[in-house]
Structure formats: C-alpha cells, structure tokens
Amino acid sequence: MTTEKNPAAIVDWEPPMPPTDLIFDDGEPLESNRHRIAMNVLIRSLQQFFADRNDFFTGGNMFIYYSSTQVRNRDFRGPDFFAVLNVDGNNPRQGWVVWEENGRYPDVIVELMSPSTAGIDKGIKKNLYEQTFRTSDYFVYDPFDPNSLQGWHLDDNQQYQPLLPNERGWLWCKRLGLWLGTSEGTIDRETAVWLRFYDVAGNLVLLPEEAAAAQTQAAVTQAEIAVAQAQAAVAEAEAAAAQVARLAARLRELGENPDML
Numbered sequence: 001m002t003t004e005k006n007p008a009a010i011v012d013w014e015p016p017m018p019p020t021d022l023i024f025d026d027g028e029p030l031e032s033n034r035h036r037i038a039m040n041v042l043i044r045s046l047q048q049f050f051a052d053r054n055d056f057f058t059g060g061n062m063f064i065y066y067s068s069t070q071v072r073n074r075d076f077r078g079p080d081f082f083a084v085l086n087v088d089g090n091n092p093r094q095g096w097v098v099w100e101e102n103g104r105y106p107d108v109i110v111e112l113m114s115p116s117t118a119g120i121d122k123g124i125k126k127n128l129y130e131q132t133f134r135t136s137d138y139f140v141y142d143p144f145d146p147n148s149l150q151g152w153h154l155d156d157n158q159q160y161q162p163l164l165p166n167e168r169g170w171l172w173c174k175r176l177g178l179w180l181g182t183s184e185g186t187i188d189r190e191t192a193v194w195l196r197f198y199d200v201a202g203n204l205v206l207l208p209e210e211a212a213a214a215q216t217q218a219a220v221t222q223a224e225i226a227v228a229q230a231q232a233a234v235a236e237a238e239a240a241a242a243q244v245a246r247l248a249a250r251l252r253e254l255g256e257n258p259d260m261l
Helices: 007-012 033-049 068-072 124-133 208-253
Strands: 056-059 081-085 108-112 137-142 145-154 160-162 171-173 178-187 190-198
Touching (some): 124 137, 124 145
Parallel strands (some): 108 137
Antiparallel strands (some): 081 108
16 A cells, blocks of 8 residues: 655654753862863953954853754763854853854863863863864863873864974964963962963963053053153253353353353
C-alpha cells in the first residue's frame, strides 16, 4: 500500500525553534579571588584599548550557548574571558547565545587555569573551541604560575597550531592585534604576575584607572615643565637686566651717558 505525502503538510513544516529557557548563572564562583581579578583585568583593559569603538563585545565567566543539544544536556560553557569583534556593542547580554548573534562565536578565548582544570582547559575545551567554535586564538594561563602561558592559533586547515613566544615570552593574538604577556604588579590589593595585553609597539594596555593616573601624571609633568620654563624666562630676564645695569655703571665710570644704552 502506497501512502501519498500531503504537499500542504510539507509546506507548513517549520524547523523547531531554539530553546528560550536558558540559564545564565550556575552559582559557581571562580577558582579564587586572583582568578576573578585576572579575568577583570583582561576585560577592562581591552575595553579601555577599544574605548573609541562600539563594534565589539568582551565578557567573562558567561555562558556561551551554541546548540539545542548542549542546552538539553546542560553542558554549560563559560570561558573566563572571550572577545567577539564586529558585533553591536550596545546590545545587552546575559550570556552569549550563538543563534541570537547571527551564528557568531568568540574570536578570542582565554581560560584561567588551576591545577584542577588544566587538563580540561587544554583538552576538552581546546577541542571544542577548535572544532566547533572555530575560535581564532585560544590561550590558557594559571594566575598562580607565571610560566604557564600557552596559546594556539587556528590555521588555514582549521586546526590549532601552537604559538611561539617572542623574546619576552609574549604570545601574539592575531585577531586582536595585541600581544599577551605577563606583568608583575598590585591590582585590587593583590600582588601577582598578571596576564596583560600589550600593543604592537610593546606598550602595556592600561586599565581605566591606570590610564587616568597616566593622564594625571602627564598633566603634572606638563605643569612642571611650564613652571620650569617660566622660571627660566624670569632668570634670563633678570640676567639681562643685571647685564644692562653693569654696562650702565661702567659707562658712568667712563663719563658716558648711560641713557644712550
């Protein structure tokens, strides 16, 4: 017996809609306070670097949703830091939902490792970011281990190739056009070797408060230069006046009229 298909049923068929009951907070804190600071350092410094742009989004410890299967399996993925270029930066987001972002995945991801997560960060997650996300640049770093920085770049065959450090131990992030390296300092009252961005010339990409402090120091320096220049001008004028006075005195000794000066 042959069953004929109903053409109207085929026309009326619609693909299932993506899930909408998404969870954006699993209540799990970051590994440590240092991990939290390290994440914020990357986010805030990149925002400062791109302060004149509004075509990017950067976040951290936020869920990335990329498939209905992932949602059903509650397979939450929340990179410690990620950046997406050429998107609307004004759009408010609780997380990154790929099907609501025109299929866009993160361009750059950084995972802040710990001894308990290093295997996953360099294994399962690395494979996911390479094979599913196709994330251009992926880095891992343990904020408690200054020598732990590693990175990979997606080649033309869509496979991760290890990045080689420069003479300073920095790794080049091609997608952002920035270096990733380390810098020791005290941030939020914690002293550590932090993962930081550097521009192409090797200058540290500053946090907003660092940029403000640098601007204040530049203004103070300019004021000090202006004061020094004014003092030099006064000293020069006083020296010229003294020279005129000496010449006038000498002319009077010679019987000449000093008003001729």
